[in-house]
Amino acid sequence: MERTSSIRRKAMARHHKGEVMIAGEQLRLRLHNGKLIKDRLYHLRTYPNCFVARELIDWLVSHKEAPDRATAVCLMQHLMDHDIIHHVCDKRPVLKDAKLLYRFRKDDGTFPFNTEVKIFMRGQELYEHLIGDENSILQLREEHGVAYQHSFPGCQLIDWLLRNGEAQSRRQGIELCRTLQEHGIIQHVTKKYDFFDSGLLYQFCINFRRRRHLSELLNDSEQDANEGVAVSTREDNLLDSPFVLHTKKGGNSPTFQSVGSSEDLKPITSGRRSSLNSLQLHSAGFPPFVQVSSTSVVCNPKSVLRRNYTCEELLAPGAPFIKKVLTVIGDALGWGFVVRGTAPCYVQAVDRGSPAAAAGVKVRQFVCQVNGQCVLYLDYRNVSRLVMTGPRTAVVEIMEPLE
Numbered sequence: 001m002e003r004t005s006s007i008r009r010k011a012m013a014r015h016h017k018g019e020v021m022i023a024g025e026q027l028r029l030r031l032h033n034g035k036l037i038k039d040r041l042y043h044l045r046t047y048p049n050c051f052v053a054r055e056l057i058d059w060l061v062s063h064k065e066a067p068d069r070a071t072a073v074c075l076m077q078h079l080m081d082h083d084i085i086h087h088v089c090d091k092r093p094v095l096k097d098a099k100l101l102y103r104f105r106k107d108d109g110t111f112p113f114n115t116e117v118k119i120f121m122r123g124q125e126l127y128e129h130l131i132g133d134e135n136s137i138l139q140l141r142e143e144h145g146v147a148y149q150h151s152f153p154g155c156q157l158i159d160w161l162l163r164n165g166e167a168q169s170r171r172q173g174i175e176l177c178r179t180l181q182e183h184g185i186i187q188h189v190t191k192k193y194d195f196f197d198s199g200l201l202y203q204f205c206i207n208f209r210r211r212r213h214l215s216e217l218l219n220d221s222e223q224d225a226n227e228g229v230a231v232s233t234r235e236d237n238l239l240d241s242p243f244v245l246h247t248k249k250g251g252n253s254p255t256f257q258s259v260g261s262s263e264d265l266k267p268i269t270s271g272r273r274s275s276l277n278s279l280q281l282h283s284a285g286f287p288p289f290v291q292v293s294s295t296s297v298v299c300n301p302k303s304v305l306r307r308n309y310t311c312e313e314l315l316a317p318g319a320p321f322i323k324k325v326l327t328v329i330g331d332a333l334g335w336g337f338v339v340r341g342t343a344p345c346y347v348q349a350v351d352r353g354s355p356a357a358a359a360g361v362k363v364r365q366f367v368c369q370v371n372g373q374c375v376l377y378l379d380y381r382n383v384s385r386l387v388m389t390g391p392r393t394a395v396v397e398i399m400e401p402l403e
Contacts, residue, residue, distance in 0.1 A: 015184045023212035024084035049107040065214045123185035143201045148189045151201045321399040328359040342379040369397035
């Protein structure tokens with residue numbers, strides 16, 4: 001058990017390192033495009049491709065990448081701790097909100113290309129080639145009745161590697177794929193099997209092209225710090241998400257408040273509730289929740305929103321929304337509501353007999369804060385992590401449309 005937890009923690013740390021690298025590179029390119037990175041003169045010396053810390057903090061707050069200056073400093077310190085940026089003279093290990101010069105290590109050639117980084121970049125390169133292929137092997141496929149987006153059979157990936165000169169033999173291709181799996185870049189769709197040259201389905205664990213919001217990095221870091229406790233809790237209770245549909249005792253299946261028509265509902269069946277985790281449901285296009293019985297669970301794959309809203313629309317002066325603070329005291333089965341969406345998240349469904357329903361949680365409400373932390377710019381995965389690692393009592397600030 002300890003060995004399994006250790007492997008999981010290492011995989012989580014590698015995954016988080018990868019997310020930091022991608023977010024850092026996306027930020028670097030945006031700052032170059034915005035002309036914040038340029039050659040600067042300081043004490044009669046020119047420092048190429050650098051930025052002023054205070055200007056960057058201003059930019060992060062104005063572009064909604066951070067809610068305040070203190071959070072922005074924490075985000076940039078996180079990039080420093082992962083060797084993404086550094087002080088131009090390497091004299092300051094801590095980033096200051098001041099007129100000091102810093103630089104991305106990729107701009108001055110000091111980025112540490114160790115083995116893990118090289119494997120990560122190899123995986124990213126393969127992903128870009130595969131996703132850009134006209135006849136890509138990354139397709140919607142089914143395994144045991146569950147659909148997985150951008151999945152591929154192991155044998156087809158080996159064929160592709162050989163055709164494109166990425167491997168000289170099938171054995172070499174298998175070794176490469178198992179290395180990618182070990183470093184958390186690809187995985188079996190249900191995480192049950194190692195990589196084999198077979199018809200088993202696999203996926204990339206990371207969507208390299210997804211636009212990262214920097215605030216995700218701090219939430220992922222908090223998740224890593226609590227992962228030892230959180231993993232064992234989820235395994236013991238078979239709960240993959242805090243948003244578990246609450247089932248009344250004696251009931252055969254959960255009922256929840258939703259507004260879609262009955263034709264939109266689709267049953268999902270499974271022998272045990274942990275067999276469909278939130279990642280697999282997301283891949284199939286369903287909102288994230290976990291089954292709480294071995295019977296059929298009904299979910300609504302379509303958004304309940306009448307139309308999509310941006311964070312800017314919600315926060316605009318005079319917007320037709322009202323804020324409320326709700327206290328949801330979870331029980332043994334969870335909190336009893338389902339969230340969905342990406343910046344902002346919204347309530348997709350509420351179990352009528354759950355703590356969430358008793359607290360006043362309703363569908364179409366947008367989630368603004370959880371336990372005092374702003375989550376308006378986070379996707380449902382990070383909101384789920386925040387609730388999972390928090391106390392049983394969740395204080396949730398929501399925005400709901402004015403009637």
